[in-house]
Amino acid sequence: MTDPGEITLLLAAARRGDQDAVDQLLPLVYDQLREVAHRQLRRRRPGNTFNSTVLVHEAYLKLAAKMDTDWQDRNHFLAVAAVAMRHILVDYARRKTAQKRGGNQVLVSLDEGRVGRPAATVEMLALDQALSRLGSLSQRLAKIVELRFFGGLTVEETAELIGTSERTVKRDWRKARAFLLSALEPTG
DSSP states (O other): OOOHHHHHHHHHHHHTTOHHHHHHHHHHHHHHHHHHHHHHHHTSOTTOSOOHHHHHHHHHHHHHTTTTSOOOSHHHHHHHHHHHHHHHHHHHHHHHHHHSTTOOOOEEESOOSSSOSOOOEEEHHHHHHHHHHHHHHOHHHHHHHIIIIITOOOHHHHHHHHTSOHHHHHHHHHHHHHHHHHHHSTTO
16 A cells, blocks of 8 residues: 555645656555545446546546645545545536436445445435535535545544544534435435
């Protein structure tokens, strides 16, 4: 595994405009970005035209344009990459449903295998809308969902990134999941 400190140093150099650092960064984070992409695509219906490689490349292109961002560290970079992937998938879902009324629905699961509850499958656009509503109520809860669900960060990594305790992250994660599951129920 790549040293997280090396990635942090390259991110800092890239922020200063060092193109060599940008070029060195992709090979170091590529496998981690593919894991994030695979995790997001695994929640979708088989037969979609997106694959992990396409999603990673599109997300990296978005991120490369933002290399002047004040990246804190590897986890911050991966969290922003996960959000970029989420936006790419939501845009893709919007295009697909716009092509044909009631077009291909993109399904995802709120169960990431760690929580131990049955998977609740929802449409990507509905999840995006519910997450936006959650964000209007609590930015921290929405951020925790992005980091944990979309970014695949652990409780420990999430707590460190947002500057709170692991206990708070666990409590907020439960609240956020409850809100989203309620918002995504057919009557919700």
